[in-house]
Amino acid sequence: MVSDLIPRVRRGLSEAWWIARGIAGERAYEIYLDHHRREHPGEEPMGEREFWRRHTDKGDTDPGARCC
Numbered sequence: 001m002v003s004d005l006i007p008r009v010r011r012g013l014s015e016a017w018w019i020a021r022g023i024a025g026e027r028a029y030e031i032y033l034d035h036h037r038r039e040h041p042g043e044e045p046m047g048e049r050e051f052w053r054r055h056t057d058k059g060d061t062d063p064g065a066r067c068c
Contacts, residue, residue: 028055 021027029051036045046054 018027029048032051033045036043045051
């Protein structure tokens with residue numbers, strides 16, 4: 001009984017962490033890479049540093065629904 005509980009708790013915590021990262025925007029580069037592999041096969045994706053630089057710049061120039 002207890003031996004079943006530990007893996008289930010770990011899995012639940014892992015899923016919660018994955019969701020929290022998505023809400024916070026930390027998965028944006030992973031999502032970009034998945035999209036790039038599907039839509040632009042054979043093309044080199046942006047490096048992570050360049051991606052975050054562009055992502056941040058876009059947020060500064062086009063704030064969208066952001067409150068501040």
